[in-house]
Amino acid sequence: MLELDTILAPFLEHEYPELSDVLQRDFQRVLNCSDLELYRCLLRAETPSDLSLQSILGVIREKHQARHSS
Template sequence: MNAELSKLRWACRRGMLELDSMLAPFFEHHYLDLSAPLQQDFQRLLECSDMELFRCLLRAETPSDTSLELILGVIREKHQARYSG
């Protein structure tokens, strides 16, 4: 694995179990299948604080960067499919 992917894998490890349980599996199973723009959005999403990311994934707030809504929706969809299937 190249250094950039290792760095992203590490960035998926957060201070909250809830985030870890959504981000790490998403990265492992879906990241490489994303389009380049969505990969960039995912990388920008990882720059958010844990609390902002948590609130956005739970739809309790809108991200300060509204262009991240699409990647948030993709993460939610994949997470839901993983546990309802």
């Protein structure tokens, strides 16, 4: 899904290297989510089915919004 690529690719390139080990593992787990669930969580701010991913999804949303609010 193109919308997800425009969020996740820049995050991976710019933010991922600076994440803690825990958040890096969580990001890797996010990549196993379905496109539909990621779309709902990242673009609609819905709660993920795996609640342990809320933190990384919040970080991804925040970084994406910060890149586009400048």
